[in-house]
Amino acid sequence: MPELMVVFTIVLTLAAYLIFRFLYMRYRHPLLNIVLLGAVSIITVLIVCKIPYQAYVPGKNIMTSLLGPATVGLAVPLYRHRSLLRGYAPAILIGVAVGVFTSMVSAAIIAFLAGLPREVVLSLVPKGVTIPFAVEIARIHGGSPALTSAFVIATGTLGSVFGGSLLTLTGIKDPVARGLAMGTGAHGQGTAMAFIEGQQQGSMAGLAMTLAGIMTASCAPILIPLLL
């Protein structure tokens, strides 16, 4: 009964989301990552119940049908903060561009030198960008969307746990600089941490997150053939 399986996988995914969202909202700890814990528990249920991945795909396609329209909605916070964007235009554009370049080039070079397979290296390149952009960038350039989503979460978790201390240790105190670094380096997870530091840091991180996605997507067609 494939219909029942679709219903089961959707209910399972919704339940995982609601449980881990509740836990995250309650404790606000960056290690309580909703996506990672949610996916791991679903994978565990699928393995224990001997359900193959293929049986999950129809439900997945239904659930992700609104991801595209949701992502387009990222233009709304960008528009709401347009005065901030205009007021700090040089800092934002140059800061995010430096970050995007560093992220893509350093990931590609280290992964290449470490001898990782090409598909894995390509999946690593957009790791600093928010998932909806990162998985599409990976897909266009020959990476794996699933691997990329895992790398994005690893990056975001690392950045949100250690990023703030790293900036403090290296003497980066300016709130605009901290916000941009958190949004460019650790996307949505970094943005959540930046909002805990302050409103200005959070807004900057949000802007940086979306702009980093746009810049990475635009640079990838030029940078990737040069690097690999």
Next chain:
Amino acid sequence: MSNKIRLISQIALLAAIYWGSNRLVFFTGLPIPGNVVGVLLLFGLLCFGVIKLEYIQDAADFLLKHLVFFFIPVAVDLMNWGPVFYKYGLELALAIVTSTFLTFFFTGYATQLLQRGKNRCRN
């Protein structure tokens, strides 16, 4: 009830913009994701006043609040990639840790330099 109708029609408008952006990418052969074009397109339409914030903000706020939900099914695909992590775990960790720290540092450093320059000009 009218709230729900408004939300659904706003989602439909966002979906239409997303669909249009994908068509644009398809016909021009641009190597850029449709959702990136969609964000730029909607931002442009908002700036030029073609679309008012009221037409889409309820749907955008609602969907963005739950954006993380959509990532879970994407990440379930990881069950097909177990061997990669087993085989290359150390190399992957090295690449991700180094690259993330470098990104944080250089973004922060470059911005702080620019901000200091700006403050000096003002004084």
